[in-house]
Amino acid sequence: MSDHLLAAIGGKIKEKRLNKNLSQEALASRAELDRTYISGVERGKRNVSLLNLFKIAQALEIQATELIDIGVTND
């Protein structure tokens, strides 16, 4: 529960972004967020808030659930 979680989510975002052939800047523009912010998010340096998560998902044309659907077990 912490950094690697954000990194995993950041990785997902990067993956989806590349799938769509978008630059960080293009994604940032679509999501109305800052390019350096997207950079930080993808590198797991940012603890994104829900509204921004949804903005990013929308910019990527995917469900927000896809972005946080990482292997998190409730062991």
Next chain:
Amino acid sequence: MSDHLLAAIGGKIKEKRLNKNLSQEALASRAELDRTYISGVERGKRNVSLLNLFKIAQALEIQATELIDIGVTND
């Protein structure tokens, strides 16, 4: 994309909490958050960050995806 989204997620949290017969205070305790914070989240007054979302999901013994899996279409 905004308040009603947070309210919808808050509603989900409340629903899951009640399913588990937990009080806000009990949930807050499990998630190591403040009771009034949980109250605000459930009422959609708080734009929760990812880490806290995961804390809450873990406290509810569910996947975080379940909490944000509301009817959001990419129309």
Next chain:
DNA sequence: GAGAGAGTGTGACTTATAGTCCGTAGACTT
């Protein structure tokens, strides 16, 4: 039908950090 206890809503507040805006530097492409 007053008093106690559990559960919740809410406003106000301080502190931590989310998020922006400026920049520089390096990798890669054409």
Next chain:
DNA sequence: AAGTCTACGGACTATAAGTCACACTCTCTC
């Protein structure tokens, strides 16, 4: 070498995190 893309830093502003006191509603018991 000019253009594109990204990592990263510093300085700032906006807002989330976190806490408190108090009010209110129930329900139960005396």
